[in-house]
Amino acid sequence: MAISEHDRYELYRWFEDTAGTQIAETVMAHLPPVGWADVATKRDLDHLADRIRVEMHRELRLHLMVFVGFNLSLFGAATALFR
Numbered sequence: 001m002a003i004s005e006h007d008r009y010e011l012y013r014w015f016e017d018t019a020g021t022q023i024a025e026t027v028m029a030h031l032p033p034v035g036w037a038d039v040a041t042k043r044d045l046d047h048l049a050d051r052i053r054v055e056m057h058r059e060l061r062l063h064l065m066v067f068v069g070f071n072l073s074l075f076g077a078a079t080a081l082f083r
């Protein structure tokens with residue numbers, strides 16, 4: 001269920017009438033500015049961390065292969081040049 005700005009305003013008014021302006025403002029400050037569906041959970045962050053880790057390993061492996069290949073090529077060229 002999406003919460004509209006009107007719903008948020010009604011909630012604020014209820015807290016204001018029930019507990020006062022300061023408490024109403026405090027409660028509203030702790031609510032997310034959008035619906036709860038738009039807030040990342042710990043599970044979402046863990047999944048993102050796993051994806052980043054996999055991507056980093058893939059990129060590091062690629063860079064290592066390129067680095068080793070380049071060094072082998074340089075070694076071969078140097079060996080051929082100084083024979």
